[in-house]
Amino acid sequence: MTLPGLSRALRLVTRGLLVGVLTAVFLAPFYLMLRNSLMDSQGLTAPDWTWWPSTSHFENFTALFDDPTVSMAQALGNSLLIAAITAPVSTLLASAAGYAFARIPVPGRGVMLALVVATLMIPGSVTFVPTFVVVGSMGGVNTLWGIIVPGLFNPFAVLLFRNFYLQFPAEIEEAGRLDGLGWFGLYGRIALPSSGAMLASLGALSFIESWNSFLWPLVIGQDPSAWTAQIALSTFLTSQTVNLPGLFAGAVVTITPLVVMFLVAQRYIVEGIATSGLKG
Secondary structure, three states, X not given: OOHHHHHHHHHHHHHHXXXXXXXXXXXXXXXXXXXXXXXXXXXXHOOOOOOOOOOOOOHHHHHHXXXXXXXXXXXXXXXXXXXHHHHHHHHHHHHHHHHHHHHOOOOOXXXXXXXXXXXXXXXXXXXXXXXXXXXXXXXXXXXXXXXXXXXXXXXXXXXXXXXXXXXXXXXXXXXXXXXXXXXXXXXXXXXXXXXXXXXXXXXXXXXXXXXXXXXXXXXXXOXXXXXXXHHHHHOOEOOOOEOHHHHHHHHHHHHHHHXXXXXXXXXXXXXXXXXXXXXX
């Protein structure tokens, strides 16, 4: 083998080893969750390490949904409903607001944008209590809409969409104007369909954030009927009860929708980024 060929082979081997090590590191938490979810309490607390349980306890998953104290099925349904509403609605609202800030010349647009950016500098702990007071005064405690509504407005996503639409070719919109389109038509028929990368990426991030949210659903959803999956999981590990097999089985179940969502959406995210959000 020639020297250039040997060098190329070494680079490929090194790259393959690096990818393999990084893959193992990223997959390790999933392996541990699945392994622990199939063990009993004695196996989880045993001093000896086992790579895989000798007897797989699949009954941990059935016990998860048969637990009379926690309605895991209802909690999963609540989380799915909240995330399925929050992700598309918050992304579309941010897209519309970002387009307005980028394109529509209205008086005071700079001041309003500065106010939106200023909200990013306010810690969430400062607005938590006022938001709870407002939602509570409107009857939002122990309701799903009380959990959903405060998460529909994302100033960071608005800023990202504004910067995206500022770079959007104005010539395409001019062609739409010649066809008689107004601002709503330009946004709905040209700008929005061309921002697939941003919509997919921010929509996926919004879904994950909404699904993993804990503190706000915990405060608003005080009744078990309004619990989300994360709140239901927290009941398996308290100062009074420790149910490690149920906790890990619940973790596997709750993370599955996120994995499925990513596997379904990654193609569209990559395609949108590859085409820079523009279609011919």
